[in-house]
Every structure is written in structure tokens, then in C-alpha cells.
Amino acid sequence: MARFRYYHLALLLLIIYLAGLSVLSYPRIDQIFPVDDTYIHLVYAQNLARGMGFSFNEGEPSIGTSSPLWVFLISLFYRLNLDVYAALIVLSFLIFLGCGLLIALLTRELISNMFPSENKTISFLPLCCAALYLFNGNIHWYLFSGMETLLFHFLSLASIYLYSRQGFTMRTGLVLGLLLLTRVSEAPLIAAIGIVDFLRKKKDYAGYGGILLVYLPYLLFSYHLTGSLLPTTAQGKTLTLVDGQFRPLRMISFLFACLRYFFLYNPQILLLLIFVAIFFGWRLLMALKGRKEVNISERVEEHYLFWVIVFWGVFHLGIYTVTFRAMTHHLRYVSGIYPVIILLSGFCWSQWTLRRKGMEKALPILFMTAVLLLTVVNIGFWKEVYYGNV
Numbered sequence: 363m364a365r366f367r368y369y370h371l372a373l374l375l376l377i378i379y380l381a382g383l384s385v386l387s388y389p390r391i392d393q394i395f396p397v398d399d400t401y402i403h404l405v406y407a408q409n410l411a412r413g414m415g416f417s418f419n420e421g422e423p424s425i426g427t428s429s430p431l432w433v434f435l436i437s438l439f440y441r442l443n444l445d446v447y448a449a450l451i452v453l454s455f456l457i458f459l460g461c462g463l464l465i466a467l468l469t470r471e472l473i474s475n476m477f478p479s480e481n482k483t484i485s486f487l488p489l490c491c492a493a494l495y496l497f498n499g500n501i502h503w504y505l506f507s508g509m510e511t512l513l514f515h516f517l518s519l520a521s522i523y524l525y526s527r528q529g530f531t532m533r534t535g536l537v538l539g540l541l542l543l544t545r546v547s548e549a550p551l552i553a554a555i556g557i558v559d560f561l562r563k564k565k566d567y568a569g570y571g572g573i574l575l576v577y578l579p580y581l582l583f584s585y586h587l588t589g590s591l592l593p594t595t596a597q598g599k600t601l602t603l604v605d606g607q608f609r610p611l612r613m614i615s616f617l618f619a620c621l622r623y624f625f626l627y628n629p630q631i632l633l634l635l636i637f638v639a640i641f642f643g644w645r646l647l648m649a650l651k652g653r654k655e656v657n658i659s660e661r662v663e664e665h666y667l668f669w670v671i672v673f674w675g676v677f678h679l680g681i682y683t684v685t686f687r688a689m690t691h692h693l694r695y696v697s698g699i700y701p702v703i704i705l706l707s708g709f710c711w712s713q714w715t716l717r718r719k720g721m722e723k724a725l726p727i728l729f730m731t732a733v734l735l736l737t738v739v740n741i742g743f744w745k746e747v748y749y750g751n752v
Contacts, residue, residue, distance in 0.1 A: 373489050374466060378459055381496035384741050385455065388506055389749040393447045396751035397691050400508035403427055404446065407436035416587065423587050430580060431543035432510035447508075454505045457512045458496070461701070464519035466492035468705055471526045472667055473712040490730055491708040495701060497737045499744025500628050503692055506748060510544050511694050515701060517541040518551055518674070526667045530559050535572020542577045547686070548698070550677030558670050561662040608684060616687040620679075623693060627747075630737045631700060634707040637729065641710040668709055675702035692747075 395401070402418070406427050409417045416430070417423050427433050439449040469488040495501060504511040517540055524534040534555075541548050552573065559566060581591045624632035662669050678698045682688065688695050711726040 374463070374492060377489060377493045377496060378462060381462065381493070382455070382459070384497065384738075385458070385502055385505060388502060388745055390451075390506060391752045394752045395447075395506070395508040396503070396748060397507055397509065397694075399691070403429065403433055403436060403509070406433045407446075408440050410434070410437040411440035425584055425588055428546060429510040429513075429544050431540060432513060435513075450508050451506065454508070454512055457516045458501070458505050461501075461512060461515050461519060462492045462496040464516065464523055465495045465701060465704060468519060468523055468526070468667070468671075469708040471523070472665075472671075472705065472709050486727075487708050487711060490734060491704050493734055494630070494634070494704045494707075494730075494737055497734070497741060498628070498630070498700065499737075499741045499747075500631075500692060500697075501700065502741070503744055503748050503751075504694060504697060507691070507694070509691075509694065511697055514541065514545045514548055515698065517544055518548060518698060519701060521551060521555070522667070522670055522674070525555055525670065529564065530555055530566035530569035532568040532572040535569035535574075536576055537572075538569065539573045539576025542573065543580060547681060547695075548678070550681055551674045554670050554673035554677055557673055558662060558666050561669075562666055612687065613683045616683055616689075617679075619689055620693065620696065623689065627692065627743075628700075628740070630733045630740065631703055633729075633733050633736070634703050638703065638706045638710055641714065645713075665709075668706075671702055671705050671709075675699055675706070678702070 405418055406416060409415070409420065410433060414420060415423055416425055416427075416433070418426050435453065436446065436450065439446045466488040469491040473487060501512070517537055521534055521537045521541060524531070524537060528534060538552055538555075541551065555569070585591050621632065624635065675698075679696055682696045686695065693699075707730070711730060714726050
């Protein structure tokens with residue numbers, strides 16, 4: 363496995379530095395976050411730090427938060443008598459940088475077996491994909507929201523990276539368990555890894571043990587406290603604010619609403635999605651014309667990391683489309699689709715480069731450069747959006 367060289371690392375650090383500058387220039391208002399959910403978590407964290415356990419109202423134990431890990435982390439700030447607003451921003455910023463690094467590492471893992479280590483594509487593409495994430499204004503909004511969104515991005519990407527390096531080991535399972543403590547709705551990533559392991563005919567079950575080791579105590583605690591294994595917040599929202607019933611027409615409407623949101627707020631993601639759809643549509647057409655017999659296990663084994671990301675993206679968006687069609691908080695709930703689209707666009711770019719010569723190889727480079735410029739320009743728009751929200 364080829365590693366980043368010193369000048370690649372220097373370029374990545376430069377990208378991180380410039381992204382950091384763009385983030386620091388956001389028009390924040392001290393102690394004010396743009397969503398009410400943040401303050402719910404803050405109350406739970408404050409009560410937990412004061413020794414009152416999980417409770418929103420004093421003396422009334424409850425689990426009105428779907429992210430107990432985030433509450434626990436915030437409670438540490440209260441215990442240490444820190445400025446919680448500043449501490450949350452710093453923590454989110456560090457997680458944000460970690461996500462960018464993981465995007466670069468995963469992109470490199472995705473394409474490293476296609477090119478020799480000295481190939482320019484394997485050097486440039488991970489940096490480009492990291493920049494597409496780090497300069498995305500919508501991601502910056504999540505950073506300053508005070509919510510667990512970036513933590514779930516980080517733990518999801520870290521789980522996939524560990525799986526790519528070690529398989530479904532105990533360590534991978536432990537990180538997935540933390541992911542469930544951050545968002546129980548991210549169980550689809552476990553399903554994605556499990557399906558790919560099954561198709562690869564792997565028999566790594568230690569990961570499931572790691573998940574249970576981390577998450578089972580919380581399930582038992584939740585059942586003891588509320589009589590329900592899972593947090594009651596999702597039930598409450600599906601019964602009040604969100605239509606959680608199986609309605610095919612509304613599911614289709616929700617998906618079109620997401621596309622419209624990309625067009626208005628995140629056009630660079632929409633362009634990457636179109637690029638990915640066109641590329642895989644073309645590959646599927648060529649495969650149907652060839653009508654070659656396909657060994658599923660061999661094909662999945664060849665690009666197993668790619669299939670984990672595909673299944674994660676489909677399951678992640680699918681579970682919200684079917685059960686929790688929420689457009690609120692700038693697609694905070696389905697935002698896992700952003701790193702998925704960025705990683706898949708990097709994979710498509712590398713596949714195109716392998717099959718083209720001359721000027722045709724430059725087309726994706728020009729396209730990705732244009733998308734990156736649009737991403738940077740769009741930061742100004744998101745600054746206005748954030749200021750309006752707070």
C-alpha cells in the first residue's frame with residue numbers, strides 16, 4: 363500500500379489550513395447556535411455533569427436525545443468549567459479536520475490498487491476529494507451547529523477505513539458501536555459491511571462483538587429507564603413532525619426535494635452526483651451489452667471498499683426516505699450522503715483515467731477543478747445562510 367509522501371502531506375496540510383481560514387471567517391454570534399436541538403443536548407449534558415443522570419427536567423430521568431455520546435462529550439466541558447460554546451466549536455473543528463483526512467485516506471485506499479504509487483492520479487485525487495469536503499459550506503454549517511453531525515461523519519469514515527485495513531475486527535466493531543451511540547439510525551453502515559463481508563465469504567465475527575460491547579449497555583440502560591430499547595425521540599418525531607409511514611409517492615417526492623435542495627444550496631454535490639450517475643449508467647450499459655458471466659464474489663472482492671461505500675450510501679438515504687423524511691436543518695439527517703458522493707466521484711474519476719488516453723484523460727481533471735472552484739465560491743453563500751439562521 364503506497365503512502366503519502368512528504369510533499370503530498372504538505373499539500374494536504376495547506377488545504378486544511380485554507381479550509382480552517384474559511385471556517386474561522388464565519389459570522390458567528392457568541393453562545394448562539396442555529397438549531398434548537400443543540401440546546402436540548404446542552405441541557406442534558408449540564409444535568410449529567412451535575413450528577414442528575416440523563417434528564418431534561420430535574421428529577422425526571424429520560425432519554426430525549428438520540429445522541430448519548432455527544433451529550434457525554436459536552437458534559438465533560440461542563441465538568442471542566444470550560445466555555446461550552448467555544449469548546450464545542452473547537453471540538454467540531456478538530457472532528458471536521460479529521461473527516462477531511464479520512465476522506466483523503468479512503469480515496470487513496472479506493473484507487474491505490476489501480477495505479478502505481480508514483481502515478482499522478484493517486485497523488486492528486488485524494489487531495490482533491492479532501493478539499494471538496496473541507497471547503498463545502500454546508501459542512502461548515504454543520505460544524506457551527508453544535509450538533510453531532512460531523513462526529514457521525516467521522517466515526518462512519520473511521521469505521522470504513524479500519525475495515526479496509528483490518529477487516530471486521532473487534533476494533534472496527536468498537537468504532538461502529540460508538541457510531542450507534544452517536545446516531546442509532548446509522549446502523550445501515552453495519553449492514554453494508556456485513557453484506558460485503560458475506561459476499562466476500564469472510565467469517566470475521568469479532569466486529570459484532572465489539573458493537574455489542576459498546577452499545578448493549580446503553581440499550582439495557584434505555585430499557586430500564588423508559589421501557590424502550592431505543593430512544594423515544596424518533597418515535598415522537600414520526601408521530602408529530604415527520605411523516606414516517608410507508609408512502610411510495612411521498613418517498614419519491616422526498617428524493618426530488620433532496621435534488622432540488624442540492625441545486626439551490628449545494629450545486630457542487632449535485633454535479634458530482636450527476637457525474638457518478640452518468641459514469642455508472644454507462645458502465646452498466648456496457649456490461650449488459652457484453653453479457654459476460656459475472657462472479658459476484660470475485661467482483662466484490664476486487665473493489666470491496668467501493669461496495670461498502672455504495673451500500674452505505676443507498677441504505678443511509680433509503681432508511682430516511684422510507685421512515686424519516688426530514689428536510690430540516692439543511693439535510694443534517696441525510697448528510698452522510700455527502701462523503702459518499704465525494705468518494706464515489708473520486709472512484710469514477712480514477713476508472714475513467716484508466717480507460718482513456720490523451721486529452722480525454724484531462725476531462726475529469728477539468729471537471730473536478732471546476733467543481734472545486736464552485737465549492738469555494740459557494741462558501742460566501744453559506745456564510746449568509748448561517749448568519750440568517752443564528
